[in-house]
Amino acid sequence: MVTKKKEPLVKKIETLAKDVRKTANEKEAPQMDFPIRALNNVSYDSRKGYFQIGDRVKSRTLTFNTVKTFAQTLRMVSESKKLIESDDIASKREVYYVSKGWGEAKFDEQPESDTVMDDIEAHFGVNREQLRFMPEEKGGDVMGKLVIIDQDPGTGRDIEIDCMRFGSGAYSIPTLVEHLKFKTSAKFILVIETAGAFQRLVKHNFADTFNCILVSMGGVPTRACRRFIRKLSDDKKLPVYAFTDGDPYGYMNIYRTLKVGSGNAAHINEFFCVPKAKYLGVTPSDIVRYNLDTHKLKDVDIKRAKDALKNDPFVLKHKPWQKALKDMIKMGVRVEQQAFAKHGYNFVLETYLPEKLENPGAFLP
Amino acid sequence: MSEAVIEKQESLFDVSQNGASQEPLSKANGKLKRTTPKNAQKLAAGHREISVSEFFTKNRHLLGFDNPRKALLTTVKEAVDNSLDACEEGSIPPKISVRIEVISETRLKVTIADNGPGIVKSQIPKIFAKLLYGSKFHSLKQSRGQQGIGISAAGMYGQLTTGKPTIITSKPSSRKPAHYYELNIDTKRNNPEIVKEEDVDWDFAKTGTEVTIELEARYQKGKQSVDRYMEATALANPHAEFIYTPPDGEEIHYERETKELPPEAVEIKPHPYGVELGMLLKMIKETKERNLGLFLRREFSRVSEKVAEEISKAAGFEPKSRPSRVANGGVEALYKAINETKIMAPPTTCISPIGEELILKSLTQKIKADFTVSVSRPPSVYRGNPFLVEAGIAWGGELPQDDLVSLYRFANRVPLLYQQSGCSITGAVVGTDWRNYGLSQSRGALPAGPAVVFVHIASVWVPFTSESKEAIADYDEISKEVRLALQECGRKLSRHIKRRKRQADERRKRGYIEKYLPHIGIALQEILDISEKEKEKVIGNLAHVLEESRGGAAAVGADEVLPLEDDELAKEDES
Structure with missing residues (x-):
């Protein structure tokens, strides 16, 4: 792909560089602003449906204390421009290694380079994929009543991928999903926390029986996974139901991030979340209703739940979630997706999920 | 000289018999030089006579022979003090050699040689083998504090623990051969016993004295070791050269920083403020002056005719009053009158400081640091006794980064190695906020950092906390001067x-x-x-x-x- 005219992002990068140069030549200290990416700088409007970044910014003015980060930021920005102009990509790890060629300005550990990368994203209000920086992480697994239309990397021709034809395997979500198109007759998307639960449903042909698409997140959903679900559900107008462990981590870190985004990625949440997602379970009331075996809440679980009740704009907006978290703290227990095995291996797909799916209106928001 | 000997003996016996406080001993040492033999003999008559060895055995802790490790240090200390004094009295820049040899696991041989004026033949046996015999007694003049009862005590300790005689070689004349003696102490009668004597060649110096004592002792490194004593002594005596050979090591040479001897300290009469009631009573009883006015003017410093009259009248007497009349019931009034009268501070010529410049040189040469400061405070007075504080700090270089600083305490150029925590110098160092000066410090502790802190107190009368003379008593005036000296050093250091x-x-x-x-x-x-x-x-x-x-x-x-x-x-x- 040859660039005919300058991409808007390249223009933004040049503007930043020009500003630095101009300020320097005026014998002033150049400055870069970065929106603060944290839960205390997001707002939540349930109609918009995602965490929106606030207007608090941190300024990095060139001083002796900031000069190293300043240099690293500009070099990474320059690297991004090169990648855009040559239509290439670099993984986060590769970028970290590129910095090893910067002499004294190199990053010692990858978290340092990731932080600078996040700052740059936030500064330009774009996502890192637009900067051509790719995460190492896998996007998640998909199977079910879905045909994905992708392009052949060699010929650029469309190819159709039938997600019912992976046997006991699954389709793996790529890091870039914007170009994907979909064909489906499914009625809903079921998003699952653990690979174990996903495997069981695949094995027993749950997608065919219930005419749905199954997505395995493998923990907190990656940006690509969130974007894929968002795009698929928007394009095909499908409801999204989440099935996770019944603990504060499953509720907040996994489900809440899927639905409204995270504090750290607040600048790009708008596109990387699934506001229409609903929470199927496992809810605290399921524990009672299905007489499930539980584990005691750990201190960190209790702290996470209390923090969410106090600070999380999403929970503050949704009374049912406040009740669920309070119930959980009161019961003092958590439950895993696999706990249904107590009633037989297939209880979860023969009894629990069908019963729940009969009444999606009762799902948590 | 003999009168003082008797006086001293008598005081020691008091201690040994009734176990009373050590106070009488120290006071007697310090200030009662005018005791008449008659009086002393009268007093002594009432006491049971005991042998010196018995006395020694009972009081070895007072004399610095509590344990084998300290016995070694005390022996070296006594001998080095003697040598330094001898050289200074003879106006010779001191060169002193100290050698420790291992004889067996529990036995060491210590040899100390100096280039002093030497000792005339007839005096040698008495000086080295008769307890309480010495050329020097405490007067109100700055001098190295004599530990216990001197070199003869060390010889006696050696004799009691090993049975070996003290060996002395002394050469008072550069043209004649040296006198060689092997001496024992007759412990019953406190008299020297000559084991062997002859004339020998001796070539350490043109004149001088060498002492060898074999004793039960232990050599150990550390803060209270002979190594540390030698290093510290060299620091505080930059006019002296030391050659030290520890049992396990190479010869260590401490060069002198100057050939100039410290100015000789002048002897002064006591200042009225420094005299206690008991002392005043004794003085007035024993005075030969005709009247109170003359007594005050002649036996104290800074008492003019006018001041004498003022004191006399305030006490309810006349300058013409007879001392015997005052002694008879008027001493308390006199004591009170003295302390209520304004009297000029004592002269400070009697103090001989090391000097800022020499401390600086000494620290720079002997401590491997990269920055050194020193301060010599002007003389000051506590209870009528003039004193002066000097301090120095060596910082950085090869000194250990994270340890507590090493504190070197000195009184009249003699290092104080024991009782650090009970010493007011330590109190002043701990009480200074070193964090202001760039060192770290925990509450109530010495500061930490790559530094050596040097504090010297020079005085005609150093107030020790006890007879073992290892710690300085807490007088506000002294603590304040130490603090000021440390702060001055600290400011320079922090810069x-x-x-x-x-x-x-x-x-x-x-x-x-x-x-x-x-x-x-x-x-x-x-x-x-x-x-x-x-x-x-x-x-x-x-x-x-x-x-x-x-x-x-x-x-x-x-x-x-x-x-x-x-x-x-x-x-x-x-x-």
């Missing part, structure tokens, strides 16, 4: 530490410009496709901007004493 820190900061920041600005240049060049020249211009301008921003920090005055800029450091750590 140095801050300068060093600033230089290091400066280098580091200069490094930032060279390390990181080029990368900003490269990035701008890549993004904007600017020329090499244009790139260099931007880098230059950015460097200028950074230099300017640093201007603010560097403007903090170099002479101000401020706590270290921890905040600034913390900020840098975050980034």
Whole structure:
């Protein structure tokens, strides 16, 4: 792909560089602003449906204390421009290694380079994929009543991928999903926390029986996974139901991030979340209703739940979630997706999920 | 001389028999030099006679022979003190050799030689083998504190523990051969027993004396070792040269920093404020002066005719009153009158400091540090006794970074190695806030950092906490002077530490410009496709901007004493 005219992002990068140069030549200290990416700088409007970044910014003015980060930021920005102009990509790890060629300005550990990368994203209000920086992480697994239309990397021709034809395997979500198109007759998307639960449903042909698409997140959903679900559900107008462990981590870190985004990625949440997602379970009331075996809440679980009740704009907006978290703290227990095995291996797909799916209106928001 | 001997003996016996406080001993040592033999003999008649060896065995802790380790130190200390005194009295720059040899696991042989004037043949047996015999008694004159009862006590300790005689070689004349003696003490009668005597060749110096004592002792390194004593003694006596051979090691040579001997301390009469009631009573009973006025004027310093009259009248007497009349019931009134009368401070000529410059030289030469400061305070007075405090600090270099500083305490040039925690010098060091001066310090502890702290108190009468003379008593006047001296050193030190820190900061920041600005240049060049020249211009301008921003920090005055800029450091750590 040859660039005919300058991409808007390249223009933004040049503007930043020009500003630095101009300020320097005026014998002033150049400055870069970065929106603060944290839960205390997001707002939540349930109609918009995602965490929106606030207007608090941190300024990095060139001083002796900031000069190293300043240099690293500009070099990474320059690297991004090169990648855009040559239509290439670099993984986060590769970028970290590129910095090893910067002499004294190199990053010692990858978290340092990731932080600078996040700052740059936030500064330009774009996502890192637009900067051509790719995460190492896998996007998640998909199977079910879905045909994905992708392009052949060699010929650029469309190819159709039938997600019912992976046997006991699954389709793996790529890091870039914007170009994907979909064909489906499914009625809903079921998003699952653990690979174990996903495997069981695949094995027993749950997608065919219930005419749905199954997505395995493998923990907190990656940006690509969130974007894929968002795009698929928007394009095909499908409801999204989440099935996770019944603990504060499953509720907040996994489900809440899927639905409204995270504090750290607040600048790009708008596109990387699934506001229409609903929470199927496992809810605290399921524990009672299905007489499930539980584990005691750990201190960190209790702290996470209390923090969410106090600070999380999403929970503050949704009374049912406040009740669920309070119930959980009161019961003092958590439950895993696999706990249904107590009633037989297939209880979860023969009894629990069908019963729940009969009444999606009762799902948590 | 003989009168003093008897007086001293009598006091010692008091101690041994009734176990009373050690106070009478020290006071007698210090101030009662005018006791008549008649009086003393009368007093002594009432006491049971005991042998000196019995006395010694009972009181070895008072004399510094509590344990084998301390016995070695005390022996060396006594001999080195004697040698230094002898050389100074003979106006000879001292050269002293100390050698310790191992005889067996529990037995050591100590040999100390000096280049002093030597001792005439007839005196040798008495000096080395008769307890309580010496050329020097405490007068109100600055002198090295005599530990216990001197070199003969060390000889006796050796004799009691090993059965070996003390060996002395002394050469009073450069043209004649040296006298060689092997001496024992007759422990019953406190008299020397000559085991062997002859004339020998001796070549350590033109004149001088050498003593060898074999004793039960233990050599051990550490803060209370002979090693430390030698190092400290060399520090406080920069006019002396020392050659020290420890049992396990190479000869250590401490060079002298000056050939000039310290000025001889002048003897003074007691100042009225420094005399206690009991002492006053004794003095007035024993005076030969005709009347109270003359007694006050002649036996004390700083008492003029007018002041004598003032005191006399305030006490309800006349200057013409007979001393015997006052002694008979009027002493308390006199004591009170003295302390209520304004009297000029005593003369301070009687103090001989080491001097700022020599302390500096000494620390610089003998401690491997890279910065040294010293302070000599003006003389001051506590309870009528003149004294003077000197302090020094050696910092950095090869000194251990994180340990507590080593504190070297001295009284009249003699190192104090024991009872550090009970000493008011230590109190003053701990009570100084060293964090103001760039060292770290926990509450109630010595500061930590690569430093040696040197404190010397010179006085005609050093107030020790006990007869073992290892710690200085807590007098406000003394503590205050020590603190002032330390603060003065601390201020100089902190200027140095801050300068060093600033230089290091400066280098580091200069490094930032060279390390990181080029990368900003490269990035701008890549993004904007600017020329090499244009790139260099931007880098230059950015460097200028950074230099300017640093201007603010560097403007903090170099002479101000401020706590270290921890905040600034913390900020840098975050980034």
